[in-house]
Amino acid sequence: MREIQHPPHAASLLESMRSIGYTLESALADLIDNSLSAKAKDINIEFRPFVDPYIALIDNGVGMSPEVLESAMRHGSTNPLAARGIDDMGRYGLGLKTASLSQCRRMTVVSKQGNVVSAFCWDLDVVIKKGSWVMLALDSVDYEAVPHFSELMGQRSGTIVLWQNLDKLTAGEASAESALGDKMLYAREHLSLVFHRFLIKEGSKHRVNMSINGNPLAAVDPFFSSHKSTQPLDDDSFSVEGQRVLVKPFILPHASKLSTQEVLLAGGNEGVRNQQGFYIYRNRRLIIWGTWFRLARKDELSKLARVRVDIPNSLDHLWTLDIKKSAAHPPEAVRANLKRTVERIRAVSGRTIAFKGRKVESSEIVPGWHEILDRDGFRYDINRDHPLVKEYCRTLSPEEMSAFKLVLSVIESTFPADALYSRMAADVRPDFNADSVTDKIYILARELFSNMATDSVSRKRILATLHLIEPFSLHPELTKRIIEEYMS
Template identity: 30%
Template sequence: MTDPASLTGSWQYDVPVTNSTRLPPDAGYAKALTNQGYGFEVAVADLIDNSVDAGADSVVVHFLRDANRIVSLLVLDNGRGMDDAGLDSAMTVGRRRNYGERALGMYGTGLKAASLSHARSLTVISRTKRSRAAGRKLTAEGIEDGFRCDTVDPDFAQRQIDTYDGLIEWHGTIVRWDRVRAFETVSSGQSEQFLSEAISRLEAHLGLYLHRFLSGSLKLDIAVWDVDTGDETDHIRVEPLDPFGYKVPGRAGYPKAFTAPVEGAGDVQLEAHIWPAKSKQAGFRHIGSLSERQGFYFYRNDRLVQAGGWNNLRSPEGHLSLARIAVNLPADGNRVFSLSVKKEGVQVTPAFTRGIETATDAAGTSFRTYLADAEAAYREGASRSAINRLPVIAPGKGFDPKVKRTIAEELPIRGGEEPISIEWVPLPEGRFFDLRRDEHTILLNRAFRDDFNDGRRGGSNDAPVIKALLYLLLQDFFGLGRWERSRADRIEYWNSILLASARAQRERRQRTTS
C-alpha cells in the first residue's frame, strides 16, 4: 500500500489528458430517459413550468376521453410559441438551452423526460406571431431508432391549433401525450373514478407548487372533454394552495425573518411561520401528512421546489407540526443547494445546517427559540377544548372544488361513506330536486339550469351557491336506515318552496333581459 507521505509535493489537482473523442448516446439511452421516476403530477407541473417560461398567463390541462377510456392528455398555453427551429431545439434529446435568471427550467430535459416517463408518444404543436403552426412528434420507438423525431403534418397542426382558438389566438403551444401507460391500464367502466382521483391529486399538487403564480396573473384550469360528443364533462379552476396562508398566526409576533450565515451562499434569509393549532385550512391539512409538511419550503424563482422536510437539521416530530419556514434559494448558492431534475427536492451541504444553527432575527432571537415557540404553540393548542361539530358526508362530483375544500376545513368528514354527488337531470315539472338515496345523489331539475348560470352554458361544477345550500339541507338524508314520514314531508314542502323561488328568479331574469 502506498505511503500517503510519498504524495507530498507531487499531488495533481487536475488529471491531465492527451485528446478527446465525441461519444454520442446509445439508443439504449431511451430506456433511461423513459424511466426517470417522474410522478404524474410532477411531470405535468414540469410542462407548466415551460408554459410559464414562455410567458403564458393561461394554461389548460386537458384530459380527452371517450365512452370507455381516457384517450390522451394535453397541456395548452398562450405563451410565445415556437417556430420550426425552436421545435427542433426543444425536441432534441440532451440539448440544453440558455435559461434566463428568472426561468423555471434548468436542465433542458424536463419536456422529454417528464413526458416519456408516462407516454410512449409526445407531440408538440406550436405557433408564433410570425410563423405558421408546426409540430414535432417524438416516440419511445423513435428514440431507440437513432433518436428519430417526426414532423407533424402542417394541416393537422393547424387543425389542432384551431380547436383551441379560444386559448391560442395568435400564439401558443400544445403538448400532447398519447399511449399514456396509466390510461391504458384503466379498464372500461373505471375511467370516471380514475379521472376523479387523478384530477384531485393534480389540482392539489399544482395548487401547492405553483401557488405564488396562481395568486398572481396565472390562470390554470383542468378540463375533461368527451371526444365522441364534443362535450366538456368537467372543468375546474386550480386555486392557490398556500402553505403559509393562515388567517391568524399560531404565536404572536410571527412570522419572523431570520438570517443564516451559510458558507458558500452568503446570508440566507428564512421566513419562519407558526400555524395555528388544529387548523382545518386546506393549506395546512390538504397537502400531505403533517409530519412530512413541517420544516423548510424552498422556492426557486417563486416556484416551490420542496414542500417540507428538515434537510438533516433534525428529525420530524409531532410537536413541530406547526413549524414551516420559507426559503428563497439564492442565485449564487449552487455550492450549497442542489435541486433535483424533477424539482421536488433540494439537497444541501452541511454548511446549510451549520448556518441555520446560528441564525438570528433582527432582535437577536435565535432560530432555536423559534422552534421552542412552535412547540409551545402546539402544546397549548392540544390542551384547548373545542366545540365538537357533527361529522358530515363528503361532497363529491358536481360540487365546486372551493366548496368541497371549505366543507372539509369547517366540518369533520364521516368515514366509510360514499360522497354525495349532485347533477342536473330531467325531472317532472313539479319538482325542483329529488334524491337517489341508494346512489348518494342529489338530482336538480335541468329545466332551471340556465337560470342559475345567467343563461350561459354551465359546466359540471356550476351553480355553486344553490348546490352548496342543497348539500347542507339534504346531507343528513343519506345513509339512513328507515325513511320517516316527517323526512318525506320535508322533501315535499322544500320542493314546493324552492320551485316557487326558481320560477320567481326566472321571471326576474326574463324581465331584466327583455
C-alpha cells in the same frame, strides 16, 4: 489513443429514461415550469379519459419559432452549467421531453409565434422502428388535427404540449377512465400547492391563471399566512456566493382554531406533524417541503412550525437540484444559517422549563386550569381562585369544603394527559369549546346568577369581569348576551 464516437442506443435510452421517477403531477409541474418561463399568464390542462385518451397543456406564452422549438425538442437542449435568466424555471434541458415521455409514448409540441406555427413530435414506436433518434416534423395537415389547436390559433402566441398513448398512466388499471380521473384529481391538489405563489398576486408579480378542464386551480397556502391566528416570525436572510437566500418562519394556528377543511389543507392525509419543516422555493416554485434536513427532529414541540426558504436559480449547483425539480439538499453554508432559524422557532413554539413549580400565566384571562411547571415536568391543577369556584366554596360548610377539595384532587390526579396527547398528536380536532357546549354555558350562568341577590357585590364583580373568565371568555358573543341579560 484514438477517439470513438459512441452514441447511446436511442430506443433503449429513451425507454430507460421513462423510469427516471416522474409521477403524473411532477411531470405536469415540469410542463408548467416551461409555460412560466415563456411568460404565460393563462395555462390550461385538458384531459380526456375516453376513446383515445390524452392530456394536453395549452398556454399563452411567447411561443417558439420553428428553429427554437426544434432545438427545445432535443434531449439535453441546454447546458445545466450555463447561466440562466433570473426567472427561468428550467435547468437541465430535459424536462419537457423526459417528463412527457415518462407518461406517454407519443408527445407532440405545437407552438405559435406571430403568424408562424411549427410542430414536432417524439414517438417512441417510431424511434424503435427506425432504431435511431428520429423526430417527426409535422406539416399543417398533421398539427391542425391536434386537439385544442383552434384555441392556440385564437391567441397571439402560445404552445400546446400533447400526450397520447398514455401507457404508463393506464398500466395495470381496470378502468383507464377512472384511473386517469383519480390521478388528475391528485395532480390538481399537488399543483395548487406547488404553484400557490403564482396563483395569487405577490408583490409586483401578476397572478397566473391555471386550470384543469377549465376549472381554475385555487392556491393552497401551506403557511395560512392570512389566518388571524398564524404567527409570522421575523424575516431572515443570508448570502451564499453573493446570492441572497430569504427565510420566513411561520407558526401555524393550533388545530382547535382551524376548520375541518383547514386542518386537511394544513396536513392532508399525512397529518400536520409530518408537514412541519422547511418549504424550499426556487423562483417562487415549491421544490421540496416538510423536512428539517436533519437539522432537527420532527416532534410535537415544532409540529406547527413551517419555514419558507427562497433560493435563486443561480444556486442550483449547490442545492444538488434533481432533474424533476422535486428534491434538493442544502450546502453546508446554508445548513449553518438554517440551523439558527430552527433554534429560533423552537424557542417560540416550545416552552422553557422553569423549576420551583411555578404557574404559567399567559394573559389577563382567568383560566379554569393552571399549568404548573416543576423539575419533573408539568401538570394541570384546577384554579382554586376561579371566581365561580370561590363563589361556590362560600356556600359550603367546613365538612362540605373538605369533601369538595377531595373531589378536585381526584379530578386533577385523573387528568387524561396521555389520551389527550395521543389525540392531539393525531391532529384530531378538539371539541371542548364547540358550539354544542353553548347551551351548557348558558345554563351555568342561569344557575349561578339565580342564586345570587341582584344587588350582591359578588354578582356585580363577576358580571363585570365575566368576559375574562373561562369558559365564558371562549364564547364572547354568548357572554355579551348573558351580561346584558343579568345586568338589567
